[in-house]
Amino acid sequence: MQAITITQDSEPVQLNDIPKPKISGDECLVKLSASALNRRDQWIREGMYPGIVFGTALGSDGCGVVEEGSADWIGKTVIINPNVDWGDDPDVQSDTYSVLGMPTNGTLAAYIKVPAHRLHKKPDHLSDEEAAALPLAGLTAFRATIKKGASKAGKRVLVTGAGGGVSQFAIAFAVASGAEVYVTSGSQEKIEKVKKVGVTDGFNYREEKWFKAAGALGGFDSIIDSAGGNQLNNYLKIIKPAGRIVMYGSTAGHPEKLDVFRLFWSQAQIMGSTMGSDDEFEEMIEWVNKCQIKPTIDKVYSLDDYLDAFDRFKAPDSFGKIVIRF
Template identity: 80%
Template sequence: MKAITITQESEPIQLVDIDTPEVSGDECLVKLSASAFNRRDQWIREGMYPGIQFGTVLGSDGCGVVAEGPAAWKGKKVIINPNVDWGDNPEVQSAKYSVLGMPTNGTLAEYIKVPAHRLKEKPDHLSDEEAAALPLGGLTAFRATIKKGGAKTGKRVLVTGAGGGVSQFAISFALAAGAEVYVTSGSEKKIERVKEAGVIGGFNYRDEKWAKEAAALGGFDAVIDSAGGNQLNNYLRIIKPAGRIVMYGSTTGYPEKVDVFRLFWSQAQIMGSTMGSDEEFVEMLDWVNKYQIKPTVDKVYELHDYLAAFDRFKAPDSFGKIVVRFQTTYI
């Protein structure tokens, strides 16, 4: 079968032929119809991800049909929970925790072998490409926005970096919860686009006055952020007393300093979040089905265009998830 792996070649991402996995016991062989990319795949490509193991099949998100396995699953259209060994504590992942696609072989392949308990049936209202875009980003956003951010009716929520795959889910979940949603972005076009989905307004983070404008609204109950860096102090300026700043990433690095006075005086909470438990994965799917939430798919590529799909991460106009689909002629 064909698979996208990480190598030590000058272009680390390669489409190669490897053996189709063999399954036994409660394992299922899923014939993938579509897989989605995440920022971590690009970081692995750039050598910026810890514990890289060469030869690993990349990809954490996928949708497909169970080709082999227990009779209860065979022939079903499924998505895959990308968690590996979350552990028993719902508050935090175990020391053994990892995500499908590194070091365990992932979804950027024609077939994947996974235990049956990692599978959930594909939501009926989603296409294969949309369903493939759901698992990692959806779970990350659900935990950060609903479970930790407390988004609900009567709360004002700011989602940073509108246009990213996870932020798009965060917007969708916050809106479904009845929250008053605002965003930040470096693109006015992206701000206008999310306003069409129900977002009330947005702020261009390239404007030094954006935090002052945001604070004039009366503050935010929660900030859902993946950027980190020096924007943290702006979040402290706009957070309401006892509000929550939930950080699920740090794409701009470390802050040079933290306004500790604002932090303790506001009684604000700065909370870390990453992915989510298996129970939260089920909750997330319940929300997706109940509110008919659909992932925002930026672009769908054919398998042979995999490098163009990776390069799409660098495009300033990218908006939502990047997906690759598998044609039956490949298999």
């Protein structure tokens, strides 16, 4: 079968033929119809991810039809929980935790085998491409925004980097929660786009004093951030007393310094967040169904154009999730 694998070639991501998986025990065989890329796939391509196993099929997100396995699932269109061994502690993943697509074969393949308990019915209001974009980014955003950020009616929430796939879900969940939602972006066009889906306004982080306009609102109850870097001190200037800064990524790297005085005097909380538990995955799907949440799709590519799909991460105008159709 065809699969997009990680190799040691000059172009690490290659479309190769690998053996079709054979199921056993409680496993099901899913024929993928669509798979979505995540930033981690590009990081693996660039050699910036720990524990790379060459020859592995990449991809954590997918939608498809069950062809073999449990009679309860055969013929049904499903999405896959990408967690592998979260563990029993709802607050933190286990020492053996990993995500589908590295080190085990993932969803950028014609077929994948997974235990039946990883399967969930595709939300009826989503196309296969939209459903494929949901699992990893949706779970990450749900935990960061709803569970850790405590977004709800009466709260003011700032979501940073409005063009990313996870941030788009964070915006959607925050809006659905009834919160007053703002964003940051380096593009006014992207700010205008998210205002159409319920965002109140946005701030251009390329402007040196953007945080002054944000602070004039009276502060934020929570800030949902994927960048880190030197903006962290700006967040401390605009977070409300005892507010929550939830960080699920570090695309801007480490801050050069931290305003510790402002941190402790404001009683602010800086919270890390990674993926989410299996229970939170089920809760996330319930929200998606109840609130009719749809992923923002940047572009859908054919399998033959897979390298263009990966390269799309570098485009400054990318907005939402990148999907490959099988």
